[in-house]
Amino acid sequence: MAKPTVAIVGRPNVGKSTIFNRVVGDRISIVEDTSGVTRDRIYADAEWLGREFALIDTGGITMEDEPxxxxxxxxxQIAIEEADVIIMMTSAKEGLTAEDEQVAPILYRSGKPVILAVNKADNPEIRAEIYEFYSLGLGTPYPISGSHGLGLGDLLDEVIKHFPEDTEEEYDESTIKFSIIGRPNVGKSSMVNAIVGEERVIVSDIAGTTREAVDTRFETADGRDFVVIDTAGMRKKGKVYEDTEKYSVLRALRAIERSDVVLCVINAEEGIREQDKRVFGYAHEAGKGIIIVVNKWDTIEKETNTMKEFEQDIREEFQYLSYAPIVFVSALTKKRLHALPDKINEVFMNQHLRIQSSILNDTVMDAVAMNPTPTDKGRRLKIYYTTQVAVAPPTFIIFVNDPELLHFSYARFLENRFRATFNFEGTPIRIIARQRK
Structure with missing residues (x-):
């Protein structure tokens, strides 16, 4: 089910990012001790009163060299395109400005629900001065303080009132949903057309989200059901989208959210770019199955080790995706594309793999015998019991004497042992340390 999307819009220095961080809480930081995971955020999951939603910080979207x-x-304009509800952020400290008066009519004409927030209203005297913001024509201004968290509850209460009813198509549990993501011009659309048109029995278009997206369902010759989650939005034409690639990220995130498996596409001609790291990092964080696909491989002049060297570059740049298989294809010549449905199916099965507790604990005991648990200030980590608590991604709880003693490096060692023992290719693994009661 697609989450509603809320965008925060406003001129610089009104506190958009502070509010963004407050609303999403500690989800903002990526808990990865590996290079290559982007840490600047424009999008995160949030929750209020049990309602989950995606939050966009347009302060993280910058247009260089623009007035x-x-x-x-x-x-x-981006908020209007992408959001179900828009928060327009202003500042009580500076009062109403010309920029505020420029943005308000654009948002009003969009027809989307717009909630007016007046930040930096830290004390009663300042709160009494917010009435000038009524002149923007956006209804009641909500006084808030990002630095103190005041008024956020009332603001979010109003936001969730305007969430749309979900009209998304429900698919059978056995249907594998996958998306193809990557920067513009990596060949996403031609890959979709080639995969769907290659050897399929049924092809149908199904209404996806309220965004007028269209998902494409197809069935392989051996009867497996697949749905390509719509990525047409990432190919959207228009000045804003052509001016900067950052906006394609927002559309990609929607597709990631609804997918079981994500095909992360790199253009072989252009190599790895920073935006690849950003988008692929979101798929990793979301716990999705991942396959790295190098497209346009037919256009590359090859020597003996060309593929091996390209693969090494990928592993170096995407250290946190060491579990993801790499497939070299050509959407134009259809080379190796026939192998993708099988690989997608395999990664989907690995995402849903459940390991019996007895076998899991034997694996942990063998791992500890091979590499004893670490000590810290004279205290040694003791592992009592391990159990799997979830799939997609496979999630394991390890009961220990003190969670602080399970250092990142030892958790990574255990993850590597799990991967060596069981087939978790293509899926991230989550290991959580809990103190035994």
Whole structure:
């Protein structure tokens, strides 16, 4: 089920990022001790009163070399395109400004619900001064303080009132949903067409989300059901989308959210770019099955070790995706594309693999015998019991004497032992340490 999307829009220095961080809480930081995972955020999952939603911080979306008012207008346009509900952020400290008066009519004309927030209203005297914001024509201004967290509850209460009813198509549990993500011009659309058109029995278009997206369902010759989650949004034409690639990230995130398996596509001609790291990092964080696909391989001049060297570069740049298989294809010549449905199916099965507790604990005991648990200030980590508590991604709880003693490096060692013993290719693994009661 697709989550509603909320965007925060406003001129610089009104506290958009502070509010963003407050609302999403500690989910903002990526808990990875590996290079290559991006740490700047424009999008995160949040929750209020049991309602989950995606939050966009347009402060994280920058247009270089653009005048300030143009930047703000274009960020407002993106919020209109992507969001179900828009929070327009202003500042009580500076009062109503010309930029505020420029953005408000654009948001109003969008027809989307717009909630007006007046930040930096830290004390009663300042709160009494917010009435000038009524002139923006966006209804009641909500006074808030990002630094103290005041008024956020009332603001979020109003936001969730405007969430749309979900109209998304429900698929059978056995249907594998996958998306193809990557920067513009990596060949996503031609890959979709080639995969779906190659050897399929049924092809149908099904209404996806409320965004007028269309998912493509197809069935392989051996009767397996697949759905390609719509990525047409990532190919959207228009000045804003052509000006900067950052916006394609937002569409990719929607597709990631609804997928079981994500095909992360790299253009062989251009190599690895920073935006690849950003988008692929989101798929990893979301716990999705991942296959790295190098497209346009037919256009590369090859020597004996060309593929091996390209693979080494990928492993170096995406250390946190060491579990993801790499497939070299050509959407144009259809080379190796026929292998993708089988690989997607395999990764999906690995995502849903359940390991019996007795076998899991034997594996942990063998691992500890091979590499004894670490000590810290004279105290040694003791592992009492391990159990799997979830799939997609496989999640394991390890009961120990003190969770602080399970260092990142030893957790990584245990993860590697699990991978060596069981087939978890293509799926991240989560290991959680809990103190035994």
């Amino acid at each position: 300030l008012n143009v930047q703000i207008r274009e960020q407002a």
